[in-house]
Amino acid sequence: MRLLVLGGTWFVGHAVVTAALNAGWDVTTFNRGTSGPDVDSVRAVRGDRAQPADIDALAAYGPWDAVVDTSGYVPRNTLDVARALAPVAGRYVFMSTVSVYLDWPVKPLSEESEVLYCPPDAGPDYGTDTEDGPTQYGYQKSGCEAAALAAFGPDRTTVLRPGVVLGPREYVGRLPWWLRRVAAGGTVLAPGSPDRSIQPVDVRDLAAFALRTAAEGISGAFNVCAPIGGATFGELLAACADATGAAPRFEWVPDDVLLDQGVRQWSELPLWRTFEGVWRVDPSRAHRAGLLCRPLAETVADTWRWLVETGEVNAHDRATEIGLSRDKEARVLAAWRASGERTG
Numbered sequence: 001m002r003l004l005v006l007g008g009t010w011f012v013g014h015a016v017v018t019a020a021l022n023a024g025w026d027v028t029t030f031n032r033g034t035s036g037p038d039v040d041s042v043r044a045v046r047g048d049r050a051q052p053a054d055i056d057a058l059a060a061y062g063p064w065d066a067v068v069d070t071s072g073y074v075p076r077n078t079l080d081v082a083r084a085l086a087p088v089a090g091r092y093v094f095m096s097t098v099s100v101y102l103d104w105p106v107k108p109l110s111e112e113s114e115v116l117y118c119p120p121d122a123g124p125d126y127g128t129d130t131e132d133g134p135t136q137y138g139y140q141k142s143g144c145e146a147a148a149l150a151a152f153g154p155d156r157t158t159v160l161r162p163g164v165v166l167g168p169r170e171y172v173g174r175l176p177w178w179l180r181r182v183a184a185g186g187t188v189l190a191p192g193s194p195d196r197s198i199q200p201v202d203v204r205d206l207a208a209f210a211l212r213t214a215a216e217g218i219s220g221a222f223n224v225c226a227p228i229g230g231a232t233f234g235e236l237l238a239a240c241a242d243a244t245g246a247a248p249r250f251e252w253v254p255d256d257v258l259l260d261q262g263v264r265q266w267s268e269l270p271l272w273r274t275f276e277g278v279w280r281v282d283p284s285r286a287h288r289a290g291l292l293c294r295p296l297a298e299t300v301a302d303t304w305r306w307l308v309e310t311g312e313v314n315a316h317d318r319a320t321e322i323g324l325s326r327d328k329e330a331r332v333l334a335a336w337r338a339s340g341e342r343t344g
Contacts, residue, residue, distance in 0.1 A: 001025040001215055002063065004089060006049065006081070007070035009036040011169050012095060015207035016068050017042060023211065030058050031071065050077055055084045062088030066214035070095045075122040075143030082151030091217065092152040093210050096145050098163045098223060098281055099138035105273060106132065108280035111161075111221050118143030120150045132275065145221070158213040159221040160206070163281050164271065167203035167299050168306035173322040174270035179304050181323075182237065183244035189329045190250040191258055191272035194234025198271060198279050199226040202299040209291045222286040228279070231296040233271070239300035253336045261332045268324040 003020050007013030008029035017039045020027045028043045038044040045061055047054030049071065067089045072078040082092055098104050102114040118126055118139045127139025145159050166175045182188060206224050213222075237250055255274050259265075265273045283291065324332075 001065045002028075003211075003214065004028045004030065004058075004062070004064040004067045004085070005070065006030050006067065006072065008042070009033075009038060011167075011171050012165060012203055012206060013068075013070035014039065014169055015167070015203045016070065016210055019204065019207045019211055025211075028061055028064065049081050052080065052084075055081055059084050059088050064089045066091040066093060068093045068095065068210055068214065069148070072144045072148075073137075073140055074124045075118060075120050075126070075140060075147045076124075078144040079120050079147035079151060082148050086151050086156075089152075091156050091158065091214055092148050093158040093160065093214050094145060094148040095210070096141050096159050096161045096221075097138065098161050098225075099135055100142040100145065100161060101138070102134060103277060104134075104138065105275045105278045107277040108282070109223065109277060110282040111223060111285055115145075116142045118146065120147035155219055158210075158219055160210060160213070160224050161221060162201055162206050162224040163279075164198075164200040164225075165203050165206055166200045166303065168303050170203070170303065175300065175303050176307055177270050177323045178237065179240050179244060179300070179307060182240040182248050183246050183304075185246050185248050187333065188237070188248045188250050189269070189324065189333055190233070190237055190252045191263075191269045192233065192252065192255045192274070194232060194237070194250075194252055196233045196279070197229050198231055198233055198236060198296075199228055199281065199283070200231075200271070200296070200299070201225050202294050205291065205293050209286060209289075212290045216290075218289055220285075222289065222291075223281050223283045224286050224291060225281045225283040226293040226296070227283065227287065228281070230293070236271070236296060236300065239297040240304075242297065243301040243304040251333060251336075253332065257336050257339065258332065261335055263324065263328075263332060267321045268328070270322055 003025050005013055005017050008017045021041055030045045032048055033046050045058055100115045101109050116134055116139045122143045127136040129135045149157050
């Protein structure tokens with residue numbers, strides 16, 4: 001297989017490139033070279049996907065059996081890129097998100113759920129952000145899906161909609177924050193209930209599925225998540241303790257107390273969100289098509305190993321939004337204990 005990866009140096013793209021090389025594929029990457037070093041053994045083509053001349057020059061390196069686009073965020077640009085590559089690539093695998101769904105994160109979802117409307121030629125300003133509802137990011141990704149379909153057609157297009165992606169090299173910092181907090185020990189504020197079901201997918205499993213769809217010519221849209229009910233928040237934090245060798249005391253604070261204390265969902269306590277739909281994304285279509293998900297404990301352990309071995313500190317803008325300060329954690333725990341005493 002000859003594969004072109006748009007992106008390919010950071011997280012999802014890096015995992016796709018690594019998996020393809022391990023499978024013996026011939027891999028070309030296309031990026032500006034600003035986000036990190038290229039993986040060894042790839043043919044690295046430098047350029048900006050927003051520059052038509054750079055895309056035309058890239059197309060001359062083809063043909064490829066498939067393209068995996070991990071860096072498409074603006075519909076109009078994705079349409080231009082996909083149209084330029086359609087004559088020299090057999091399949092377009094677009095890395096999208098569950099945020100394209102109208103009801104994310106409030107209601108349970110399947111691939112039949114309604115997606116946000118965005119035209120394939122929309123610019124970067126299309127869409128709006130709604131509190132606990134649709135986001136501009138979701139609108140834009142939906143338009144990118146439409147752009148890929150418009151350029152390659154439904155028979156040559158695969159759309160992958162992952163939910164939360166975890167694993168080594170995670171730049172958002174959700175799992176790294178929990179690992180570092182648990183490693184610090186002491187009393188750790190744990191959100192809601194330990195029995196809350198979660199379904200993050202390991203980045204390496206997402207990459208393997210992307211390559212499977214490319215190799216086997218699998219078309220359509222797929223929610224790429226671990227099975228519903230396959231893991232719990234309590235198991236996640238226990239795995240963090242096991243991986244780090246720490247012995248913290250987890251104090252589970254009810255959702256309503258956290259909300260009353262102004263704890264921001266999803267960011268101050270990563271992966272905690274109270275809406276029913278967050279962890280009720282049906283991935284059965286992807287699993288029938290060959291998605292395999294490793295145990296969450298393996299993802300946690302490998303991420304900790306990566307953190308220890310590399311000492312990497314997240315430099316991505318989104319990472320600065322992640323995490324609860326120790327002062328605020330102490331205040332919330334104190335309020336919870338006082339409330340418990342008042343109510344007997």
